[in-house]
Amino acid sequence: MSRKLLEFVQDITRLLAGESDEARILARGRERLAGLVAVDDWLPDAFAQPHPQYYQQYLLYADPLDRFSIVSFVWGPGQRTPVHDHLTWGLVGCLRGRERETAYERQADGSFRATDTRLLLPGQTAAVSPSIGDVHQVANDLADQPSVSIHVYGLNIGRVQRHVFDPDSGAAKSFVSGYASSVVPNLWA
Numbered sequence: 211m212s213r214k215l216l217e218f219v220q221d222i223t224r225l226l227a228g229e230s231d232e233a234r235i236l237a238r239g240r241e242r243l244a245g246l247v248a249v250d251d252w253l254p255d256a257f258a259q260p261h262p263q264y265y266q267q268y269l270l271y272a273d274p275l276d277r278f279s280i281v282s283f284v285w286g287p288g289q290r291t292p293v294h295d296h297l298t299w300g301l302v303g304c305l306r307g308r309e310r311e312t313a314y315e316r317q318a319d320g321s322f323r324a325t326d327t328r329l330l331l332p333g334q335t336a337a338v339s340p341s342i343g344d345v346h347q348v349a350n351d352l353a354d355q356p357s358v359s360i361h362v363y364g365l366n367i368g369r370v371q372r373h374v375f376d377p378d379s380g381a382a383k384s385f386v387s388g389y390a391s392s393v394v395p396n397l398w399a
Contacts, residue, residue: 271394370387
């Protein structure tokens with residue numbers, strides 16, 4: 211394991227210890243995440259393995275006080291999340307491949323409408339939160355190779371009860387995502 215992830219964990223821990231304003235956390239956290247995903251030489255292969263049917267969410271670090279978590283998301287060719295929420299702030303940094311994020315907004319009739327679509331390329335970052343837009347769908351935009359991104363959330367995201375939505379009806383279904391791996395990387399190796 212590269213020292214890069216350990217240093218990133220330390221940076222985010224210091225940021226959250228000294229900052230409570232979400233807008234500043236998102237801005238400063240994005241800067242730090244951009245630095246982490248700028249060079250793709252640190253993520254162990256075990257945390258970048260696609261599954262033939264399902265996208266994978268590998269836990270890289272969970273703060274012992276549940277202030278934040280860091281995960282790698284791995285999408286095989288063409289895989290995507292359902293339309294979902296987070297119920298906390300989150301940062302996304304593309305490490306490899308190309309990801310397409312589609313933001314959704316609830317309409318007066320309860321349905322969801324896609325409002326914006328953007329591509330994330332390696333080194334680029336994005337943010338979500340209930341205050342700036344929390345409902346989206348993320349997909350691997352490549353048909354012939356996996357895409358990998360690093361996500362940072364304001365809670366231990368694998369333990370949070372969240373929602374997936376049927377965009378047409380607005381119907382919500384609760385879920386807890388959990389993690390695809392049963393181990394976390396040794397940050398001190």
